[in-house]
Amino acid sequence: MKKIIAALDPMDTPWPVITFATHFANNDGASVHLVFLTLPEEVDYNYPYPNDLSAAEDFTTRKNISDSNAQLIEDNIQLFKQECESSKTRFSSEKNISIEELIKKTEDADILVADEGTVFLKKVLPHIHCPALIAGEDHLPEKVVLMFNNSGNSKYAIESYISLLPQFQKLPTFLLSINPDDKKENENYLNNLKSSFTDISLKSLYGNVQNQMEDFLSGLSGHILVIMGAFGRSEISRFFYKSRANSVMKEKNFSLFIAHK
Numbered sequence: 001m002k003k004i005i006a007a008l009d010p011m012d013t014p015w016p017v018i019t020f021a022t023h024f025a026n027n028d029g030a031s032v033h034l035v036f037l038t039l040p041e042e043v044d045y046n047y048p049y050p051n052d053l054s055a056a057e058d059f060t061t062r063k064n065i066s067d068s069n070a071q072l073i074e075d076n077i078q079l080f081k082q083e084c085e086s087s088k089t090r091f092s093s094e095k096n097i098s099i100e101e102l103i104k105k106t107e108d109a110d111i112l113v114a115d116e117g118t119v120f121l122k123k124v125l126p127h128i129h130c131p132a133l134i135a136g137e138d139h140l141p142e143k144v145v146l147m148f149n150n151s152g153n154s155k156y157a158i159e160s161y162i163s164l165l166p167q168f169q170k171l172p173t174f175l176l177s178i179n180p181d182d183k184k185e186n187e188n189y190l191n192n193l194k195s196s197f198t199d200i201s202l203k204s205l206y207g208n209v210q211n212q213m214e215d216f217l218s219g220l221s222g223h224i225l226v227i228m229g230a231f232g233r234s235e236i237s238r239f240f241y242k243s244r245a246n247s248v249m250k251e252k253n254f255s256l257f258i259a260h261k
Helices: 015-028 059-086 099-108 152-164 183-193 209-218 233-242 244-249
Strands: 003-008 031-037 091-097 111-115 132-135 143-147 173-178 200-205 224-229 254-259
Touching: 003 015, 003 059, 003 099, 015 031, 015 059, 015 111, 015 132, 031 059, 031 099, 059 091, 091 099, 143 152, 143 209, 152 183, 152 224, 152 254, 173 183, 173 209, 183 200, 200 209
Parallel strands: 003 031, 003 111, 031 091, 111 132, 143 173, 143 224, 173 200, 224 254
Antiparallel strands: 132 254
16 A cells, blocks of 8 residues: 545544554555545534524624634644654645645545545545545554445455555454345355454345444444445445444444455
């Protein structure tokens, strides 16, 4: 891994993003490129309760609020930079980057790290050119779940994970298959993976896909990293927000690695 993009909403302080990005960089000798995004037009950061604004409110009050938020953005940028410096992580940074510019930057990146609460995420995921790690907590995973349905997309996500994040392959790992068409094929795939993992086992479940996945993940303790493919570029947004990945990210102790061709 050579380049990691950490995509940040400048009004928030998503420490999980920095935790993962600096870990990846320091583990692989890579650099982190901090991208502070342009505030979305639909969000009014110049006043916390825009519906309560009085039409008669004077310009000075509004300017003071805007200046205060501008200072908050600068303070957050400095915090992120200080964290990289204290961990001796090589980094660069840009601010006021649009979603379109961010997508373009992923063309030469190995991985994008973002926070699951970041407002731009739904618009970015269908179009990025590298895998993404959506960080749910500010400490590293303790267990890993590989979502597998014998499709090319799920295999691609697992292969990308193996290539990019070998530091997690000693963790207890589960190859989770729900309603498998051919259990023997899953066992063969598990055997192929054993050379890459220290502790991996196959879990085959039957029933409603979402319910089975949620029940299985809820039964695991600690911070879980879920590896998941997507059904296609144009469907990632729907997949992430309305389907299985959504239920993963509702829980605080889950992070998600998602990759698509």
